[in-house]
Amino acid sequence: MKYLYYPGCSLKVTGKPYEDSLLAVFNALEEEIEEVNDWNCCGATAYSAVDQMKAFALAARNLALAEEQGGEKAELVAPCAACYLVLNKTCHSIQDYPARVGLQVKRALKAGNLTYKGTVNIRHPLDVFANDIGLEVIEKRVKNKLAGLKVACYYGCQIVRPYAEFDDQHQPMTMDNIIKALGAEPVNWSLKTRCCGGSLSATVSDDALSLSRILIKEAKRRGADIITTACSLCQFNLECFQEKLKQKGDQPGETEIPVAYFTQIMGKALGIDEAKLGFKQSFMPLETLF
């Protein structure tokens, strides 16, 4: 099956290691994936805070482009949590509110000579890896077993809430199972879907900081060597403010831990060159873990 890929803005810049490692892993698993031509921003959390109708129309343009490119039943892979949520929300709203959202979106797309029939399936890479490709296949492809590596799998908010059907909303396991298939050991912890602060890190950074602090401390308490994430904003919030936490009085080591994309760890286990996985772009070296 050929997958379509919706990168979203973050994966081209702050989340570049996520994109690089994701595409490298698809390649290593011999799965075809192709970027949606001329995709636009999904609108994230900002657009629906200004105008809900424009937010739906903005996201729907991507759905229309994906349908055009991938044909009926296109499988659209959206790795960023916010993109995944917004695209899903738009699909649901078009169906649930036919007059308010469905018709207006149709009218809006028409102004850009586009149509959307409603056939695109929004998928998260976690879902694709675990349920389409399968854990057995991944396990068979592992070249470097990650034995002994303890991983705190962090899913964040918007992948499993409120729309995802591929995993549990409270205690998701997809990433844990993938990590296990790589030979590593997922730690048991209950904060997998507790918020990292999201975009509050830019607007009210002190409050957001205390949220990521709770997550890092608990992951460490459970014995994790590394936190893995599936969202570029989670990765940024958990990794890049660790220095700040020290300045705010945390003891050395108390809130220090490498934070990687789960696809970087997958890539390492599948034998992909670290240079292709963006290891050097981390604040804290990932190489030394292996």
Add this chain to the structure above:
Amino acid sequence: MSERFDRQIKYESDLDLNFAHQIASFPGGERIFDCIQCGTCSGTCPLSVYMEYTPRRIIAMTRAGFKDEVVRSNTIWLCSSCYSCTVECPKEIKLTDIMYAIKRQAIRENIWPKEFKMSPMMTGEFFKLVEKNGRNSEGWLMMNLYMKSMAVGDALKIAGIGMKMFAKKRMSLKTEKIADPAELRKILDAAGSEMELIKEGAKEVVHG
């Protein structure tokens, strides 16, 4: 004649009893009247400890017509859209969508607590960048935000992180763009306005 003391309670005439109906007419707002005030939303919210009014109180106040207090509160700017409340609510009220609806009202009225000005400002800058180019350029978003807000202290606080992001090639000042942003603007213009949404909402409710 001006009163010597400020009145500490509100009379019904000070309230906006239509506000809850307006919120209810947006997609996702329709169940606001089903709230049983159980407080599950506030208990599950990771940010409620910082909020002026917890999510439960926001619902109660909205229904009671305390529009000004709700729209001016810091609650809506502390909501990170994590959807915990939406998922846990036993009455299936989409609280996150209600928070968005209130945020939109605050942005329309140009009203927010001073210490939270960065939130609507970032929202506005993001909106403008995407409307102009079709994509967000993260480097420019942050630059525009800190220049516009003149929040030198805030900018310095994260300057170190910003420089490191540039050094690690995870931040850039390249402008990200789609092929023809004017074509996208046609779509956005044709999407109509919120007010139409409210009218259509009333129709949809009537028809079933």
